[in-house]
Amino acid sequence: MTDNKDIIILGIESSCDETSAAVLQNDLLLSNVIANQKVHHNFGGVVPELASRAHLQNIIPVVNDAIQSADIDKNQIDAIAFTKGPGLMGALLVGTSFAKSLALSLNKPLIAVNHMQGHILAHFIREKDKTKTIPEFPFLCLTVSGGHTQIVLVKSALEMEILGQTTDDAAGEAFDKTAKIVGLPYPGGPLVDKYAQMGNENAFKFTHPKVPGLDYSFSGLKTNILYFIREKQKENPDFIQQNLKDICSSVQKCIVDILLINFEKAILLNNVKDIAIAGGVSANSGLRKGIEKLASKHNLNAHIPSFQFCTDNAAMIAMAGNFLFKEKEFAGQDINAVARLHF
Ligand code: KG4
Ligand code: ZN
Secondary structure, three states: OOOOOOOEEEEEEOOOOEEEEEEEEOOEEEEEEEEEOHHHHHHOOOOHHHHHHHHHHHHHHHHHHHHHHOOOOHHHOOEEEEEEEOOOHHHHHHHHHHHHHHHHHHOOOEEEEEHHHHHHHHHHOEOOOOOOOOOOOOEEEEEEOOOOEEEEEEEEOOEEEEEEEEOOOOHHHHHHHHHHHOOOOOOOHHHHHHHHOOOOOOOOOOOOOOOOOOOEOOHHHHHHHHHHHHHHHHHOOOHHHHHHHHHHHHHHHHHHHHHHHHHHHHHHHOOOOEEEEEOHHHHOHHHHHHHHHHHHHOOOEEEOOOHHHOOOOOHHHHHHHHHHHHOOOOEOOOOOOOOOOOO
């Protein structure tokens, strides 16, 4: 029914601390509005109850803004895609309930999207006047966010297999917890990255975890950093202030090395021509450089998302919605948010 017709999808994302809405015409981005929640900055992490309240306040203006910026009428929307999970239950419920009501009032189909698959499918979004190559299936994606660390074999847009994942903290959490230890506000990843670029990455050594197969572990690193800093502060109370750039740089190198060692093992085990990174931590300068190096070492194509598609955004949800729409994978009004959603 839609083979020759443009497909316009409204995407809605509310899984954590960004309220976002976006409009895509096929793979072309028409708008992507993101409201960040500043309310968590002083708490060292996302406070779930505050996130839900901020989503409630933001959702109507953000969706309106996305529709207006896309310069479409809401009746032109073919389907509404929303994040079903994984994420914070209260936060997910705001987006899910809103998407359900809007679909009902506009009499349009509803599409439930897995947030982690959305991060990966962000690679297929086209931006006006920008050229980029899209990954070729099958490809390997290292998906690294505040809640997840996964090596995914992407066989097609809708068929993905997790080959390895973290057994405890996510890579983003390792960045955020490092930031908290050295006194930087949440979310710490971008700040650690900023200071890291000015420091010496070989100044301090931190330990790598011993995990079998392609899985990861980051909780030991956090403890390692905490004890290391405590010891140094006994000798010099100003140790953090005097060494902030070197600490950030050395921690960043350690996290990126840990991520890429297993990703390289996955490359050797799978016959792919393309590799990609996705999720909030794919904005990291060290990881972006590291993946390029790995690709040239193995003669592969590296796909690195533009910054606006690294951290949480609804454009990726709308893109996943586009693939699901073509397969007529619609959700009913009885659909529920799922906090721990797997592929
Ligand atoms: O994908 P995302 O926006 O949310 C989740 O789905 O979790 O990822 C957020 C995570 C946070 O942990 C944040 O600190 C991290 O991504 N992050 C970074 C950078 N930008 C965001 N970590 C390291 N370097 C960055 N430049
Ligand atoms: Zn995310």
